Structures are given as C-alpha cells and as structure tokens.
Amino acid sequence: MNTEKHIKTLIIKKPLKLDCGKTIKNFPIAYETYGSLNPKKDNAILVFHALTGDQFVTGINPITNKDGWWSYAVGPDKAIDTNKYFVICSNVLGGCMGSYGPSHIDPSNQNIFGTNFPVITINDMVNAQYNLLDHFGIDKLFSIAGGSMGGMQVLQFISNFPDKSETVIPIATTSSHSAQNIAFNELGRQAITADSDWKNGNYDKNNTIPGKGLAVARMAAHITYLSKKGLQEKFGRKLQEREDLKFGFDADFQIESYLRYQGSVFVERFDANSYLYITRAMDYFDLAKQFKGNLSDAFINSKAKFFIISFTSDWLYPTQENKEIVIALNSAGADVGFVEIKSDKGHDSFLLDVPDFLYALKNFLDKSYTEKKNEE
Amino acid sequence: MNTEKHIKTLIIKKPLKLDCGKTIKNFPIAYETYGSLNPKKDNAILVFHALTGDQFVTGINPITNKDGWWSYAVGPDKAIDTNKYFVICSNVLGGCMGSYGPSHIDPSNQNIFGTNFPVITINDMVNAQYNLLDHFGIDKLFSIAGGSMGGMQVLQFISNFPDKSETVIPIATTSSHSAQNIAFNELGRQAITADSDWKNGNYDKNNTIPGKGLAVARMAAHITYLSKKGLQEKFGRKLQEREDLKFGFDADFQIESYLRYQGSVFVERFDANSYLYITRAMDYFDLAKQFKGNLSDAFINSKAKFFIISFTSDWLYPTQENKEIVIALNSAGADVGFVEIKSDKGHDSFLLDVPDFLYALKNFLDKSYTEKKNEE
Numbered sequence: 208m209n210t211e212k213h214i215k216t217l218i219i220k221k222p223l224k225l226d227c228g229k230t231i232k233n234f235p236i237a238y239e240t241y242g243s244l245n246p247k248k249d250n251a252i253l254v255f256h257a258l259t260g261d262q263f264v265t266g267i268n269p270i271t272n273k274d275g276w277w278s279y280a281v282g283p284d285k286a287i288d289t290n291k292y293f294v295i296c297s298n299v300l301g302g303c304m305g306s307y308g309p310s311h312i313d314p315s316n317q318n319i320f321g322t323n324f325p326v327i328t329i330n331d332m333v334n335a336q337y338n339l340l341d342h343f344g345i346d347k348l349f350s351i352a353g354g355s356m357g358g359m360q361v362l363q364f365i366s367n368f369p370d371k372s373e374t375v376i377p378i379a380t381t382s383s384h385s386a387q388n389i390a391f392n393e394l395g396r397q398a399i400t401a402d403s404d405w406k407n408g409n410y411d412k413n414n415t416i417p418g419k420g421l422a423v424a425r426m427a428a429h430i431t432y433l434s435k436k437g438l439q440e441k442f443g444r445k446l447q448e449r450e451d452l453k454f455g456f457d458a459d460f461q462i463e464s465y466l467r468y469q470g471s472v473f474v475e476r477f478d479a480n481s482y483l484y485i486t487r488a489m490d491y492f493d494l495a496k497q498f499k500g501n502l503s504d505a506f507i508n509s510k511a512k513f514f515i516i517s518f519t520s521d522w523l524y525p526t527q528e529n530k531e532i533v534i535a536l537n538s539a540g541a542d543v544g545f546v547e548i549k550s551d552k553g554h555d556s557f558l559l560d561v562p563d564f565l566y567a568l569k570n571f572l573d574k575s576y577t578e579k580k581n582e583e
Numbered sequence: 584m585n586t587e588k589h590i591k592t593l594i595i596k597k598p599l600k601l602d603c604g605k606t607i608k609n610f611p612i613a614y615e616t617y618g619s620l621n622p623k624k625d626n627a628i629l630v631f632h633a634l635t636g637d638q639f640v641t642g643i644n645p646i647t648n649k650d651g652w653w654s655y656a657v658g659p660d661k662a663i664d665t666n667k668y669f670v671i672c673s674n675v676l677g678g679c680m681g682s683y684g685p686s687h688i689d690p691s692n693q694n695i696f697g698t699n700f701p702v703i704t705i706n707d708m709v710n711a712q713y714n715l716l717d718h719f720g721i722d723k724l725f726s727i728a729g730g731s732m733g734g735m736q737v738l739q740f741i742s743n744f745p746d747k748s749e750t751v752i753p754i755a756t757t758s759s760h761s762a763q764n765i766a767f768n769e770l771g772r773q774a775i776t777a778d779s780d781w782k783n784g785n786y787d788k789n790n791t792i793p794g795k796g797l798a799v800a801r802m803a804a805h806i807t808y809l810s811k812k813g814l815q816e817k818f819g820r821k822l823q824e825r826e827d828l829k830f831g832f833d834a835d836f837q838i839e840s841y842l843r844y845q846g847s848v849f850v851e852r853f854d855a856n857s858y859l860y861i862t863r864a865m866d867y868f869d870l871a872k873q874f875k876g877n878l879s880d881a882f883i884n885s886k887a888k889f890f891i892i893s894f895t896s897d898w899l900y901p902t903q904e905n906k907e908i909v910i911a912l913n914s915a916g917a918d919v920g921f922v923e924i925k926s927d928k929g930h931d932s933f934l935l936d937v938p939d940f941l942y943a944l945k946n947f948l949d950k951s952y953t954e955k956k957n958e959e
Contacts, residue, residue: 227830326830386814386838390806393839396832397802397846401795403779419777426773427803430766435898438762444869452867454603454702456772456859460866462762463769470773483832490836491828493820522811522898 213269214305219338226328236335237305238262238297242289251345254296255353255360258485259477261304264296271476279560286569300335301327301485303478310478321408321480329492333364347371354378354557359492369509374575378516379557381528382502383493391431392486395424399479408480421479422470429469434520434553502535513543514571518556589645590681595714602704612711613681614638614673618665627721630672631729631736634861637680638672647852655936662945676711677703677861679854686854697784697856705868709740723747730754730933735868745885750951754892755933757904758878759869767807768862771800775855784856797855798846805845810896810929878911889919890947894932
C-alpha cells in the first residue's frame with residue numbers, strides 16, 4: 208500500500224521535551240485540513256482524534272478507502288461546517304498514519320524504533336500539535352473539539368494554552384483514566400504482547416505482524432464502545448447465516464462474526480506498537496494530578512467558552528466523569544455548557560449519526576461564531 | 584501435580600444423549616460432598632459451580648491449596664450450613680477437574696479429545712449431574728443453588744426435574760446469554776485460539792500450553808466480574824511499588840499488576856480447551872428458546888419455592904435479567920422471592936463476604952427447612 212503520497216507532513220524542527228524526559232526534534236506530524244482558512248485566520252477548528260483515529264476526519268480516507276472517522280459531524284453544512292470553518296486534524300504522536308511513532312526509524316541507530324520509541328503522553332501529543340498553529344499563522348483557534356482520547360487532548364490543550372481557542376468541546380471523555388479504563392487497555396496490550404509474532408516489538412525486522420493479538424485487543428475495545436442495550440438490540444442472539452446452533456466453535460452468533468470482522472479489518476490499518484503507545488498515553492492521563500489534584504486549576508486562566516457533551520449509554524466514559532469536568536470548570540469560574548445526549552449507541556455515539564448530538568454540536572459552534580462576529 | 588488422589592469420581596454408565604446429538608456413556612463425573620446426609624435423605628443441597636469453579640466448594644481446595652470458591656457461603660454455621668445440610672457439588676461436564684472433558688481420552692482413537700470433544704450445553708451438564716441423586720439414593724433435594732453459570736444450571740435443573748428440589752436459588756444469573764455476554768466469551772475464546780501454542784486444541788500432544796492466550800481470556804473475564812466503582816475504590820490510579828510513572832510498559836498501576844497476576848495463576852489451574860467448551864455452553868444457554876420463547880413454561884410444573892438474588896453493581900448479569908426470571912416465575916404461578924443486594928463488588932459479590940447476601944441466603948434456607956420439618 209503506497210500511503211505516503213496521501214500523507215501531508217509538517218516537520219517539527221524545534222526540539223520538544225517529552226514528559227518522559229527525552230527530547231525529540233526534526234520529527235514529522237502528519238495532518239489534513241478541510242475547508243478554507245479565512246483571511247483573518249479566525250475560523251480554524253483543531254480536531255483531535257481518538258485512539259484508533261487519524262487525520263482523515265471526513266470524506267473518503269485515502270488509505271482505507273472508507274469514510275473518515277467523523278464524517279457524520281464534519282463536512283459541508285454538517286455540525287462542523289467546512290463551508291464556514293477551517294478544520295485541521297493531525298495524527299497523534301505515537302500514531303501510525305505518518306506522525307512520529309514506533310514504526311519510524313530511530314536516528315541514533317537507523318533501526319525501526321519498536322519499543323525503543325519514547326513513551327509519550329497526551330501532553331506530548333498536544334504540544335507537538337501546537338506547532339500547527341504557527342505553521343498556518345493562526346494566533347487563536349475558533350474551537351478545539353474531540354471525543355474520547357480526542358477529548359483528553361482538548362482538555363490538555365486548553366490547559367496548556369488557555370488563550371489559544373475561543374471555544375472548547377470535550378466529548379465523551381474523562382479528565383483521568385479510571386481503573387476500569389486502564390484495565391481494558393492493559394488487556395489489549397497483553398493480547399498484543401502475548402502474540403508470538405510481536406517479537407518484543409521488533410516484528411518489522413522479523414517480517415511478521417502480531418495480527419491475532421492486535422485483533423483480540425480491538426475486539427476487547429470494541430465491546431467497550433457499545434452499550435449492552437445497543438448490542439442486544441442490534442445483535443441479541445441472532446444466528447449468523449444458519450438455521451440453528453452448529454455445536455462447534457465457528458461463529459454461530461452474529462455478534463461473534465461481527466467482532467471477528469472488526470478485529471480483522473483493524474489489523475489491516477493499524478500498527479500494534481502504536482496501539483501499545485497510545486493506550487499507554489491514555490492510561491497516564493490525569494489532568495488533576497498535573498495541578499496537585501485540583502482539576503479546576505487546569506482551567507483557571509482560560510476565558511474560553513466550554514461545551515461538554517456526554518451520552519447516556521456510554522459506560523467507558525460515563526456522564527458522571529464528564530460532569531466532573533463541568534464541576535471543575537464551574538469551580539474555576541469558566542463559561543461552561545453541558546449536555547447529556549440520550550443514545551443507546553454507547554461510547555461510539557460521538558462517531559455515529561446521533562441527531563441530537565450533531566444538532567447540539569452545530570448549534571453551539573454556529574451560535575458562538577455568530578456572537579464572536581457580532582462582537583467584532 | 585498429582586491431582587487424582589484428591590478427586591472422587593462417579594462413572595456414569597447409563598448413556599447420555601447430548602444436545603449436539605452424540606451419546607456418551609461410561610464417563611466420569613467428579614464430585615465432592617460436605618456435611619452428612621441424614622437418615623431421611625432430605626437435607627441435600629446440590630450446588631452448581633460457575634465457569635471457572637469446581638467441586639471443591641469450601642475448605643481448602645486440595646489441588647490449588649487455596650480456599651474453595653464458595654468458602655464464604657458454605658461450611659459449618661455458614662449460610663449453607665454443613666452442620667445441617669449435606670452439600671454435593673460436581674465438576675461440570677466439559678470441565679478440567681476430573682469430570683469428562685476435552686482433556687480426556689477419546690475412546691474411539693485413544694487420543695486426547697481436544698476440540699473433538701462434543702460441544703456440550705447447560706442442559707447436558709445438569710442431566711449428567713442428575714445421576715448423583717441416584718448415586719446417593721436421594722429422591723428429592725432440599726435445595727439447588729448456584730451463581731452465574733451455576734445459576735443457569737439451577738434454572739435448567741428445575742426445568743428438567745420440576746419435582747426434584749424443595750427450594751431453588753439462582754443467584755446473579757440470566758435465563759439467556761445476552762449479546763454482550765456472548766461478546767466477552769468470544770473475546771476469551773479468540774484470545775486462546777490466537778495463541779500459537781494452542782495448536783488447534785492439540786497442545787497436549789505438542790507439550791505446549793496456550794498459557795498467554797488463556798491468561799488474556801481470564802483478564803477479560805475478570806474485568807467483567809468487578810464493578811467500575813469497585814475497581815476505582817480498590818485500585819483507582821494507585822501505582823505498583825513505585826513513586827511515579829516509569830514511562831514504560833511494565834505494570835505501573837496496581838490494577839495492571841493485579842490483572843497480570845489473575846491471568847498467571849489461572850493458567851496453573853485451568854485447561855484452555857475446557858474454557859472454550861464451558862463458555863460455549865454458557866453462550867448456547869437460552870431457556871426460553873427451549874419453550875418456544877415462553878420462559879414461564881420452563882417452570883410451569885414446579886411446586887418448588889424459588890429465591891432469586893441479584894446484586895446492584897453486577898453489570899454482567901444485572902438485576903434486570905434476574906428480574907426477568909422472577910417475572911416468568913410469577914407468570915407460571917410459582918412461589919417466588921426476590922432480593923437485590925446492595926454491593927459495590929460487582930458480579931463477584933456472590934463469591935465474596937457480602938453480609939446482606941449471606942444473611943438472605945441463610946435465612947431463606949433455614950426458614951424453608953424449618954417450615955418443611957414443621958409440615959412433616
């Protein structure tokens with residue numbers, strides 16, 4: 208697969224000191240843009256992707272030939288309207304769609320990094336992405352938005368750069384990974400490293416791919432993205448192209464077949480070591496800890512307008528955890544709105560066609576943009 | 584490990600026709616008993632174990648040298664009081680603690696069965712266990728009890744043999760495996776079969792053990808046994824014997840270390856193929872389907888006294904699914920009690936020291952026993 212011709216990269220020359228203590232420089236950040244930056248350069252929205260997302264937010268992803276991950280939300284006349292806004296999204300540091308990550312060459316020895324890539328954090332990710340503002344000559348973003356790990360980046364970004372966005376939209380996220388979140392990520396990592404083809408992370412050199420382990424990791428994660436009720440309504444105990452149980456270990460049930468499919472297509476598009484690094488960054492995320500346990504101090508300097516969105520059936524980052532962000536923002540005296548959207552689609556709701564969510568997102572952005580223009 | 588001297592078995596000579604269509608005969612059922620059968624033989628309680636349980640209900644399990652899986656509930660003066668009752672428990676068909684299962688020899692070719700063992704069901708399990716009544720000369724049990732898959736066996740047993748138990752105690756269970764339940768089990772099976780040491784189930788012949796895959800399966804299941812809140816309270820983001828994050832992939836967090844430990848100790852005591860077979864039996868369980876979709880018909884002939892117990896924080900077999908059993912029993916005109924026990928310990932509550940649960944269990948049994956004696 209010739210992916211390189213589809214991938215735009217910005218080489219970050221300036222040294223970036225990572226949370227682990229190491230410094231990286233001259234590293235690539237792969238990005239994509241949608242819509243046009245206006246002459247005043249005040250209509251830009253920086254979108255942050257989740258664990259398995261990438262910079263191809265909408266339209267056809269040129270690598271997978273499937274719809275971009277946020278096609279329901281981003282595009283002409285959509286909630287994040289690319290007729291109006293200039294949308295930027297970059298592949299996260301540690302990712303596998305062109306940004307600096309474990310499948311890159313270690314300049315110190317010319318080998319592929321593998322697990323010699325430095326462990327990165329959400330903070331490192333947003334510090335790397337901040338360079339995109341300079342690149343485009345943007346002094347202040349109109350908005351930053353993202354769901355799940357994208358929401359963590361949103362929170363970290365506005366904490367690091369309190370005056371760099373007019374509005375802030377964390378969706379279906381948390382300010383700190385819970386024990387259950389860490390447990391599911393650790394399960395995925397154990398599945399990958401249990402695969403004999405993982406080879407301590409040096410599978411490239413060995414011409415293997417730990418595909419079975421990565422598929423199991425994906426299946427585990429996928430279950431957490433859907434609600435129990437949603438799964439029951441969509442799949443229940445429906446059989447897979449058969450009249451009755453076969454008394455064997457093939458996929459008798461549609462849910463089994465669906466999970467196996469999700470696992471297998473994921474392996475084609477995602478790198479196992481990147482999965483290890485990005486889940487690690489999520490597990491390390493604890494914004495309050497950066498402020499001696501006081502989450503509201505993360506937002507104390509921001510004049511931005513916040514809008515927090517959660518979903519009723521999201522059990523991975525439930526409403527309660529989103530509300531904790533709202534409480535911290537209120538306590539910091541921030542301008543904050545919050546909505547819990549009714550949906551049976553679980554954590555994945557933010558990626559799907561959930562009209563109430565898309566309407567709320569559009570409404571908040573467009574109203575805020577009009578207000579901003581009126582104030583000028 | 585010389586396990587055989589600790590394992591009592593009953594050889595079932597009578598042919599048993601399995602749901603898959605095959606017939607087995609002269610097969611072993613391993614069992615254990617606690618307390619004494621009284622002269623009238625009317626004080627027996629048949630306990631059914633869950634997925635990874637065995638016949639060693641209480642006291643020290645002679646194979647693992649750890650406490651039996653239901654030590655909190657069963658023993659002298661405990662909820663299931665072995666001073667008063669005669670407790671019988673057998674390893675399920677398909678298991679790996681002495682009952683007929685995939686690690687046994689296939690009489691047709693003298694090889695270890697592996698995946699040539701027939702796929703068994705909850706119905707097959709209880710039909711095999713029913714032979715224990717004849718063995719002990721018990722005409723009618725005083726009670727049948729079990730949690731999780733043990734509860735499924737309880738429901739199937741009383742449906743098959745409506746007049747063979749005075750009382751019936753399904754705990755933290757369901758009458759039909761949901762899509763999410765199947766999904767988690769399929770995840771575990773995929774983890775096992777992804778292990779290159781699984782060798783299509785013929786690992787015995789190859790002198791390998793698919794230990795990494797089995798450990799991942801156990802970790803996945805273990806997460807589902809605990810509540811999000813319980814995990815957060817017990818582990819949260821506590822670090823494992825370190826002052827701060829190490830920026831690596833070792834277990835930084837206690838929850839990671841705990842899961843790894845749970846995986847590794849499980850591998851020492853459980854057979855990977857048995858895990859495949861028993862999870863399959865759970866996924867196939869759908870009691871209503873046996874009665875053309877009408878669950879109450881499963882109980883229509885029973886004069887037994889039912890007591891259903893669920894736990895508030897159990898998200899694997901939540902109260903709602905236990906209540907569906909209560910509704911079906913009411914609709915069948917059965918004598919039924921129900922209690923939802925408040926606990927943060929998730930599905931595992933039935934195995935743990937949850938005083939309200941243990942009190943409710945003891946109270947129901949002892950009151951029912953006294954009533955029975957008074958009626959005589």
